[in-house]
Amino acid sequence: GQNIDQPTEMTATEGAIVQINCTYQTSGFNGLFWYQQHAGEAPTFLSYNVLDGLEEKGRFSSFLSRSKGYSYLLLKELQMKDSASYLCAVVDSNYQLIWGAGTKLIIKP
């Protein structure tokens, strides 16, 4: 079967750095997305990786290793507004999205 694994919950301190990991086993690979979802709201797009390496976008970076079936989302200079769930999703060989259950990130002052 297809599977996406992410930690259920993480806690970090305002101003610090946090890395959220995602490992996947899917039938084929056509890209990996990260989405942010604040409580009670819709997911919003953060990043898309299809090639190995690091993509940087402001305070957020996303890394992909296709050979290891692994990605991480790196959040720097954490702010209270970064408290949210972070969803990892992989596009499989049939161009369908397989979603992880999400990582709830709690930011403490």
Add this chain to the structure above:
Amino acid sequence: NAGVTQTPKFQVLKTGQSMTLQCAQDMNHEYMSWYRQDPGMGLRLIHYSVGAGITDQGEVPNGYNVSRSTTEDFPLRLLSAAPSQTSVYFCASNQGDNLNTGELFFGEGSRLTVL
């Protein structure tokens, strides 16, 4: 910019009742989809459409119907509601006809409770 608009935001149904969740997008997107989100689980695809007149089943289609008569609208119908359909439903659209072309744009969600 309206983006993806879903209605209603909240709905309570009794077992056996039917209803339609409305979804409209004004971005001229070809791909539209319906997901349900349940605690502790990833988003699960119910039905999707790659263009007007074309629909297909996702991972959990039982108990739901869809139609795509126009590019803009993609309603989701619950035929005979069951407590297992209590969930938060999201409509989402994408510019291309497959998900290799970029981000999904989500509606605000519809929280459905079936008693």
